[in-house]
Structures are given as C-alpha cells and as structure tokens.
C-alpha cells in the first residue's frame with residue numbers, strides 16, 4: 127500500500143527559534159497520538175534543518191529541505207548541496223516548486239540535475255508540478271502537467287522513479303485561499319497516476335504517493351484526503367500553525 131504523507135512547506139518563514147517551537151509542538155502531538163499510518167514531513171528553511179532533526183521524533187517525522195544545489199559541490203557561493211542536506215539527517219527534498227520555477231528560473235534541465243543528486247544521496251524528492259490559471263482556463267492542464275513530468279521525473283529509470291513522491295500544486299491555488307475542489311484534485315491525481323502507469327507500469331503507479339497542494343487547510347483536508355488518488359498534502363500557510371497542521375494530519 128502506498129504511503130500517506132502530510133508535508134509542511136514552511137517556505138521563507140519562521141526564525142530558528144520559532145521553527146523549533148513549531149516542530150516541537152507538532153512532534154509532541156504526533157508522538158502522543160501514536161498513529162503510524164501517516165508520514166509527517168516538515169519542510170524547513172536550510173538554517174533550521176539540523177535543529178529540527180534533533181528536535182522531532184525521527185521515527186515519526188521526516189525533515190525536508192525546500193531545495194538543493196544543482197551541483198554536487200564546489201565554488202557555488204550560497205548554495206547548499208544534496209549531500210549537505212543528507213548529512214543533517216533530513217530525508218526529503220522538495221523540488222520544482224512553482225515559486226522556484228517562477229522566481230528563480232528553475233528549468234527542467236536544472237531540476238534534472240537536482241533530482242539526480244537528491245537520489246544519489248539517498249534522499250526522497252517531493253517533486254512538484256502544476257499549471258497556472260490561464261492553462262486551467264484553456265483546459266490544457268493535463269498536457270501541461272504531463273509535459274512537466276515527461277521532461278523530468280519520467281526521464282528517470284523505473285528504480286529511481288519508485289523513490290519519488292509527486293506533489294500536484296495548481297499555481298492558482300497556492301497561497302490564494304482558492305483550493306482546487308476535491309473533484310478537480312482527484313481528477314488530476316488520477317490522470318497523473320494513469321500517465322505514471324503508461325510510463326512505468328501499473329504496479330509502480332499504484333505504489334507512488336501523489337500529494338495535493340494549494341490552500342489545503344484544516345477545513346478542507348478531510349474531503350481532499352478522502353479521494354482515492356490523493357495520498358496526502360503539501361501544505362504551505364497552514365503548516366505554520368501547529369494547531370492547523372495537526373488538524374490536517376488528523377484528517378486521516
């Protein structure tokens with residue numbers, strides 16, 4: 127059975143102290159609840175990773191970076207490599223978020239380098255895809271998402287792809303308060319699963335965790351997570367409040 131995952135994406139928010147507090151609160155409740163069914167991931171800023179790894183119960187909570195360098199190491203001032211992320215004890219790397227694609231010019235070519243380094247270092251990529259509003263309005267979202275995947279994760283071998291988590295995040299739903307309806311999200315995630323099956327076979331498609339992201343919150347998580355192809359969420363704004371994030375985890 128594929129894993130259910132609730133992953134927080136803190137983006138460029140929280141001081142180190144506030145982040146550690148947030149991680150502590152989430153960890154305490156997750157441990158107390160003792161429910162082993164859902165994998166909880168905290169996507170923190172690079173500066174927080176080591177402390178958050180030390181703070182949370184690692185058996186129950188994974189830590190993610192929100193990016194990594196496209197190069198293994200060397201003279202790349204300001205970059206943080208996948209190997210460095212791995213050395214902190216983090217287990218996941220969020221890659222291809224639309225904010226990184228849009229504001230930092232991340233192309234499929236760059237993402238392929240990051241994907242390769244992430245996998246080489248034994249980290250799990252949480253690979254994001256999703257269309258802009260114009261694309262959705264033109265009803266071209268399936269073609270758009272397929273092209274994003276064709277150029278990146280579908281270039282991997284089947285063995286590599288098995289290690290990838292996909293997050294579908296329509297850009298029009300990110301941080302806008304406009305959530306995709308559960309029917310829209312289900313339809314897209316079923317479509318993504320179908321193209322994974324075409325590419326890598328049904329068994330791998332059935333084992334791939336596909337998350338929904340975009341204004342997922344304590345109120346709508348239950349309905350979204352109730353859909354057959356939605357295996358969890360990538361949560362931005364609502365992951366910054368322990369209470370809300372915990373409610374989302376509890377939606378399972």
Ligand code: PGA
Nearest residue numbers: 300301340341361362363
């Ligand atoms: P949001 O962000 O939940 O604040 O919409 C989701 C994301 O960008 O990962």
